[in-house]
Amino acid sequence: MTSIPKPSVRHPGLPRNALGLTTRDYEGGMSTLCAGCGHDSITAAIIQAVWELDLPPHRAAKLSGIGCSSKTTAYFMRQSHGFNAVHGRMPAVASGVHAANRELVCIGVSGDGDSLSIGLGQLCHAIRRNINLLYVLENNGVYGLTKGQFSASADVGSKSKRGEPNVQPPIDPVLLAITLGATFVARGFSGDKKQLVPILKAGLAHRGFALVDVISPCVTFNDHEASTKSYRFTRGHRHELAPVDFIPLTHEIAAATVPGDPVSVTMHDGSVVRFRSVGEDYDPTDRDAAYAHIRRLQAQGEVVTGLLYIDERAPDMHGVNGTIEEPLTRVPYASLCPGNAALQKLQEEYR
Amino acid sequence: MQPTDVTNPRYYHKVVDCQWGCPAHTNVPEYIRLIAQGRYTESYLLNRASNVFPGILGRTCDRPCEPACRRTRVDGKPVAICRLKRVAADLRDDVSDFLPKVPERKNGKRIALVGAGPASLTVANDLMPLGYECVVFEKLDRPGGLMRTNIPAFRLPASVLDEEVAMIIDMGVDLRLATPVTSMRALLAEDYDAVFVGSGAPKGKELDVPGRWDAKRIHIGIEWLESVHFEHVTSIGERVLIIGVGNTAMDCCRSSRRLGGRDIKVMARRSRKYFKASPWELDDALEEGVEIVENHAPRRFVVENGRLVGMEFERLAWSEKDGKQRSEVIDTVTIPCDDVILAIGQENAFPWIERDIGIAFDDAGMPVVDRVTMQCSRPGVFFGGDAAWGPENIIWAVEHGHQAAISIHNYCQGLPITDRPSYGMNLVSAKVGMHAWRYSNDYSPAPRAAMTHVELTQRFQKLNVEVELGFTAEQTAHEVERCLNCDIQTHFTAPLCIECDACVDVCPVNCLTITTDGPEEDLRTRLSAPALNRTQEIYVSAALPQTQRVMVKDEDVCLHCGLCAERCPTAAWDMREFTVLIPYAGKPASYELRTANPIPSGLSSQLAVRSSQPL
Ligand SMILES: Cc1cc2nc3c(=O)[nH]c(=O)nc-3n(C[C@H](O)[C@H](O)[C@H](O)COP(=O)(O)OP(=O)(O)OC[C@H]3O[C@@H](n4cnc5c(N)ncnc54)[C@H](O)[C@@H]3O)c2cc1C
């Protein structure tokens, strides 16, 4: 037999969430990525996160650009809305989706090429606008889809599969995002769902832009000996800085009474992000301190992971603009677009 | 946990649920694949190697393999393993050229076998090709045992039975019909090198309640069926009560239906949950208009003027207390009838075995027989089939026969009979290309094929109209695809794994987990889906290279779909075809290894193992 699709039969004891769904109900089409690609694990982590959050699949929008990573939105939540934008333009489309229907849960998936090369400007402005979007950056240090050229996240000295070293300094999406004032910045590793799933859940609960950079080895073009984005290298150099538990609203009381909590951050919807442990000189709610700390560890050659920075007070795009609570898609056309007469009247005021 | 040792044939053998559940360890998935390929003759011969009577068993087997079948745990209904066996038997070509060859020159050893049922016949089947001279004594004038005299022809046509019995007899067995053995002492005095007792459990149990001896037309089930077979009985009254609700009762009620019974009631002491009859036999009886009456305990026969007119029962209400079932009598009812058939069980009887010749019997009157060697307390005398430990079924009789033949062969060679030949295994990759396997790995959601039956009106015209029509070509084509190919094993090579999680994520039924090691109890709770089925093993790998965690697989509902192996970038998971090599008398497991299933050279990582551990 040749390759088969994943059969719909499931484990008889698979648990169901509050909507009566199993994780299998949040799946999408069969992945066409290379076997062993980190991106597929991230897809599985997203499925686990949205299942645990009881997210109704039809209330989500999946947005992506171009790349192996960007293809993965087809591999989860087949019932959701989706838009595969042109290369690097996912943030613009996401802004539009979020502007039009603020009730949709927006999940963006991009790659290091899509985000840090062609789409760098788009990423920066999405952060600046603080659109309510979970932005998963599947970071493998290469353009996987176009056969493994170095991307802008490749480290100096990391070698290509054919042995050439990268000479250009990398752009670190985490440091970039903190610099630009992102309100939720995290880094995970595709090979560690225990860490990644709570981060994704917190990112989904966060109101505003949540950047989750996920080191995601490309098995085909960047998993060799001299690569700094391989499974082995990442495992050898990973530093888990700020592990978190995500406690949804329903469990709030129990969570709040845990004694000796180093840091707990209450999200806008009442759920809580609890940091299990953070270093003495580290405060994930202090932007400057977080930046400095990450820089310091990185200079020692460590790949820092965890929920690195969080700011729950900043307003998102709708907050800044004072948009009405009602999604614009539900506002009658006549009120959304008051017509030519109203326009003439408005223009008259400026004459 | 200790890493799982898959070089012991036992581990993978147990994964093949049907084969593990079959007393004779028939290689079910392989024979189903052969049927799928239209290779019926090969499928038949593969069956015959272990179960000896594929045509008979394809119609009548108790099929312990089916409740064991993994498919039951996946979608509720097992693969129709038994009736697929019948497909191979029905559609095969002439197999006479492929049957075991019997040497011209004998080895000089003579074996006496008592009874010509499936147990003795299996012993003869295994020993004749080794040059033994086998003398079978049979009380009746035809061979086959209960398969002949008690299993009705509407379930098992005589032609099928004749052919498969003849395959053995025609090896040159010295069959002495109508020759009951009346004295074991006398038999032992004759010049035999060993004796095998396959005389069955020939006595039906009595129901000694008032009125039992006051009227005719009260029959013992197995005797009555035998009389029907020999046409000593050709009719029965219109109203028939069958006492008991085992498989014998089912054959009695259905035979009554064909001999003139109109109002037939099977009377059960308890509720349906506790019936001994196989569910499919109950269904068949119900389809033929037999009524099954629950919670009625027989009290007495009602006899008027020397004539049986009815039977009195106590109606019971059952309740459970402290895990024990208690009954309470509600009232008493009399059910009128013309005949009563007692089908409440069988007993062994060995009036012909003297008790002072070194053959020990226990308090229940049963011979003391060793579970492994089948030898009784007198060296050189072996028991098997229903004669060994009471009524079982054909497939157990066959397995006893195989084991007894091994013992007899050892005994005649002067080897200790406790020296059992070792089992072996082959394990060869099923990969034939990129994402291509040499088996059909796609999961078929088809429901279990339902057997078509002859119209009721035609069914009762004669006693020997076979009820089941067998599967059609279309049904067969669907049913073979329902088999999950459990012998195509997921084989793991820990040093190759890069812990990418691809296999864990793709598995449709959450079999796989990469986690930190721990004791089994604890591990079972920490898996992708908790491993609650304790009858199924969990596989635990050696420590993985990058994190020293372990790969754990819960075997419970694995579909053997191969997706883990397809998704694995390093071939740490591979799908490998496993064959357990079973030794028979004079045929060690390695015999097959060398001839039938050579390991391709260059596949050094692939395993061929012999193991002396019992399965
Ligand atoms: C009504 C009924 C229906 C059954 N249906 C099924 C079924 O569908 N499927 C299934 O798997 N099993 C079925 N069984 C059980 C099955 O038939 C027996 O378990 C099986 O035949 C036992 O085989 P055996 O070789 O041990 O003995 P038997 O088949 O009982 O054969 C023993 C033979 O020994 C002969 N014999 C006995 N004493 C002497 C003596 N002193 N000298 C010479 N010969 C002697 C007997 O005449 C008989 O031919 C059924 C049993 C009954 C009663």
Ligand SMILES: Cc1ncc(C[n+]2csc(CCOP(=O)(O)OP(=O)(O)O)c2C)c(N)n1
């Ligand atoms: C406008 C445009 N320019 C270039 C390309 C070619 N292209 C396709 S994917 C890709 C890079 C994708 O890299 P990344 O986002 O890291 O995804 P990956 O495949 O590594 O997951 C490029 C340059 C394109 N499709 N469109």
Ligand code: SF4
């Ligand atoms: S090329 Fe690399 S990034 Fe693309 S699917 Fe294959 S492993 Fe994943």
Ligand code: SF4
């Ligand atoms: S063969 Fe592999 S993927 Fe398929 S069910 Fe079994 S463990 Fe899962």
Ligand code: SF4
């Ligand atoms: S797919 Fe292969 S390499 Fe990846 S975790 Fe599974 S066994 Fe290991």
Ligand SMILES: [Mg+2]
């Ligand atoms: Mg990339």
